[in-house]
Amino acid sequence: MDVSSLPLTRLYMENLDVRVTAVGYNQVWTDWRELDYTPDYNKFYLICDGEGWLKIGDSEYHPAPGQWFLMPQGVKQSFSYTSGTRFTKYWCHFTARVGERNLFDLLQVPDFIDAKNDGEAARLFRDLFEYRSLSSISAPLLVKSAMLQLIAYYLEHAVAAQPTLSPAALTEPLQQVIAHIQSNYHRNLTIEELAEQAHLHPNYFIRVFKRQFGTSPIQYVNKKRLEETKLLLVTSNLLLSEIGDRVGISDISYLSRLFKASTGFSPTAYRVTFGSR
Structure with missing residues (x-):
């Protein structure tokens, strides 16, 4: 990352507000399919097993087990079951806002990272899933903490791809x-x-x-x-x-x-x- 952009990037991180709207771990159904829709929330998919198809913007993927995908808010997307073994995946829907803007409008990060040999990724999703089911007074804080850790993990492991501020943020x-x-x-x-x-x-x-x-x-x-x-x-x-x-x-x-x-x-x-x- 360009050092000159670090103060601005840190400001975004310090003022990040996250909200989790849905969490799950399951094998998709054979009718798992949606074409050319634009969600008003972000999605994380950690693929654990199986086959399927994703399209994020203009890029198409056939994710492999161990790949962790980001499907950003406001970007046209598609997904579908294919003829093979159905996907089993951890997933969550969330918003990540700095002021009134989506974090992933401000940062350029890759569509996916490889977490194949790292059990930490699955553990972070399990924590989020567990905290989401709690009824204690501290549960919302634990959910936010777990979501921030997921985002932090994704950004840290995207370093090899040089995540940067988006052109809009830079100009x-x-x-x-x-x-x-x-x-x-x-x-x-x-x-x-x-x-x-x-x-x-x-x-x-x-x-x-x-x-x-x-x-x-x-x-x-x-x-x-x-x-x-x-x-x-x-x-x-x-x-x-x-x-x-x-x-x-x-x-x-x-x-x-x-x-x-x-x-x-x-x-x-x-x-x-x-x-x-």
Whole structure:
């Protein structure tokens, strides 16, 4: 992945919201067939056994056992039983949104990965299946956690295929805003300055930024400042006032309140707890 796109990609990951709508493990029926439909959810298929046919966009596949397929929301798809042994597969339907956009509209990843010799993939699906059937108060949290682990596994194992930001994400003016924040977070950045980078009216810019990333521009700027504050607390002997000057928050009491609200520690306690000894 292009290093210059990493801050934008991390922002998407940090603000990802997932919802699981269906989960299963079964052998498909002989009438398993749907042609040229466009779902409003994403699908994962982990093929365990059998034969069949898939079409994702313009690409056709005859998946083999051990292959894990992603069928993204908003992409025309088809699938069908063939004359051989019917597919047995783990599957799930889910949404994965950053703001108002589907994650897989923002990232370019392959249609499938090979998990043939890795029992971890099947275990992750089993966990999701198990958590989905629970009635405990924590079940929704376990389901979300398991779904995030599935997505993380898929993305990590797609590294060999160099997953990247989609062309649409790369060409949007908001990428320029993220780059500007990364280079200038230590200054007194204003909404007007950031909006100018995107060539948008400030009020409209705030709405567009939040729809795209799931967080406000100022929240993102402060998050970047706090990340740098944490690093300087544990890697230097700088006074908090000096750190504040470096990260763009000269009001030390405000920096302390913001830091504690984010981490649960005062800056001093954080340094004592996590600093080198």
